[in-house]
Amino acid sequence: MQIQKFEAAVIGGGIIGNAIAYYLSAENIQTAVMEANEVGGKTTSAAAGMLGAHSEWEEFKDVYSFVADSHYQYDSLSKQLKETCGIDIELKKGGILNLVFSEEEKRKLEAVMKLPSVQWLSKVEVYKAEKHASQEILGAVYMKDDVHVTPLSACNGFWKGALKNGAQIFEHTMVLEVVQQGTGFLIKTTNNSFYAENVIIACGVWSNKFFSEAGLQHALVPVKGECLSVINDKMPLTKTLFHEKSYIVPRNNNQLVIGATQKWNDWNELPSFGGIQEIMEKAKSLMPEISTMRPHRFWAGLRPQSFDKRPFIGEHPETKGLYFAAGHQRNGILMAPATGMMIRDLLMERSVNKDWVNAFKLDRVEKVAEGKGVLQ
Numbered sequence: 001m002q003i004q005k006f007e008a009a010v011i012g013g014g015i016i017g018n019a020i021a022y023y024l025s026a027e028n029i030q031t032a033v034m035e036a037n038e039v040g041g042k043t044t045s046a047a048a049g050m051l052g053a054h055s056e057w058e059e060f061k062d063v064y065s066f067v068a069d070s071h072y073q074y075d076s077l078s079k080q081l082k083e084t085c086g087i088d089i090e091l092k093k094g095g096i097l098n099l100v101f102s103e104e105e106k107r108k109l110e111a112v113m114k115l116p117s118v119q120w121l122s123k124v125e126v127y128k129a130e131k132h133a134s135q136e137i138l139g140a141v142y143m144k145d146d147v148h149v150t151p152l153s154a155c156n157g158f159w160k161g162a163l164k165n166g167a168q169i170f171e172h173t174m175v176l177e178v179v180q181q182g183t184g185f186l187i188k189t190t191n192n193s194f195y196a197e198n199v200i201i202a203c204g205v206w207s208n209k210f211f212s213e214a215g216l217q218h219a220l221v222p223v224k225g226e227c228l229s230v231i232n233d234k235m236p237l238t239k240t241l242f243h244e245k246s247y248i249v250p251r252n253n254n255q256l257v258i259g260a261t262q263k264w265n266d267w268n269e270l271p272s273f274g275g276i277q278e279i280m281e282k283a284k285s286l287m288p289e290i291s292t293m294r295p296h297r298f299w300a301g302l303r304p305q306s307f308d309k310r311p312f313i314g315e316h317p318e319t320k321g322l323y324f325a326a327g328h329q330r331n332g333i334l335m336a337p338a339t340g341m342m343i344r345d346l347l348m349e350r351s352v353n354k355d356w357v358n359a360f361k362l363d364r365v366e367k368v369a370e371g372k373g374v375l376q
């Protein structure tokens with residue numbers, strides 16, 4: 001049988017792999033995605049879908065411009081994907097209320113409050129906006145631009161968009177080995193072998209095998225997050241309630257997504273009783289009446305974390321045509337558009353913001369002993 005050839009093969013069909021395929025195929029680059037399971041079925045489908053360009057960051061320097069760009073791409077993507085593929089990514093506006101319970105917490109949010117789109121709301125103003133928020137608060141930081149999408153729908157939008165652009169997606173096709181051959185790569189999978197001029201590894205937390213085979217000493221660590229959803233048919237919530245990385249996100253249907261635990265180096269993909277109990281307690285402290293709502297679903301996913309909590313996005317320092325885009329930790333949904341565009345631009349040898357190239361380069365090394373490198 002003849003081996004199928006592509007200009008670019010993306011390994012991994014989560015939101016990052018599909019966003020890359022979407023932007024490459026839009027440039028008429030013959031692209032394939034090889035996904036071991038089902039498109040979006042791993043960490044992507046576990047996400048809450050917040051586009052937390054402000055709620056997730058404490059510093060607003062080099063990487064902030066990347067996440068902010070990515071965030072604002074969703075506005076046009078939402079229209080494009082609906083028009084061209086009929087997929088509604090359920091972009092929901094309303095913003096995030098970062099609840100503040102003490103002066104100390106308020107001080108920690110001073111940097112974000114300096115941004116023009118961010119505003120301090122007194123306790124009274126918070127209740128006017130969301131009357132079911134906790135009575136214990138001092139006030140809240142309102143991040144009006146931090147909207148959210150339904151992650152699997154966004155991933156499906158990129159997938160269908162890529163298909164429409166001519167890309168091919170192979171599900172249930174696990175890549176076993178990528179071998180340099182001629183000017184490109186032979187890709188051995190559990191089904192067929194393929195050949196591609198360029199290969200992009202986007203396997204989330206499962207990228208470690210490819211890092212080590214490419215001679216890169218990186219180990220992404222899973223940070224397990226457990227979530228649950230409840231049915232909310234009587235207490236309308238228009239804004240996401242957020243506090244110290246816990247949240248209640250109102251989806252377009254009458255569900256609230258509540259998350260999430262952070263269990264470092266836990267590879268188990270199933271939710272635990274203790275984990276769900278922990279997030280239910282936290283959710284009650286943000287919105288006490290949530291305890292009267294009907295539970296709907298429990299789940300868990302593995303966030304891929306690098307040593308400095310930044311993703312690796314770039315070309316291998318020695319092997320031309322081999323790229324990585326993995327390690328997006330808590331913000332892979334947010335960063336998917338910018339990641340897809342950055343890989344596209346690198347592969348097409350267009351200019352890319354130098355701060356981003358440096359922040360995400362593959363040969364950066366851990367400097368734990370000097371206390372450097374860690375973002376937050």
Ligand SMILES: Cc1cc2nc3c(=O)[nH]c(=O)nc-3n(C[C@H](O)[C@H](O)[C@H](O)COP(=O)(O)OP(=O)(O)OC[C@H]3O[C@@H](n4cnc5c(N)ncnc54)[C@H](O)[C@@H]3O)c2cc1C
Nearest residue numbers: 012014016036044048049050175204225301331332333334
């Ligand atoms: C509870 C929770 C809440 C979150 N909330 C948010 C949020 O609100 N906002 C946000 O921006 N982010 C959020 N995230 C983070 C976000 O989900 C991730 O950063 C993002 O999904 C990573 O996408 P990915 O494509 O890199 O990984 P994945 O979605 O895991 O995709 C990787 C794919 O690679 C495939 N694969 C692995 N090995 C192979 C192989 N050898 N061959 C072929 N395919 C392979 C896997 O099957 C998988 O489908 C959350 C995560 C969790 C767990």
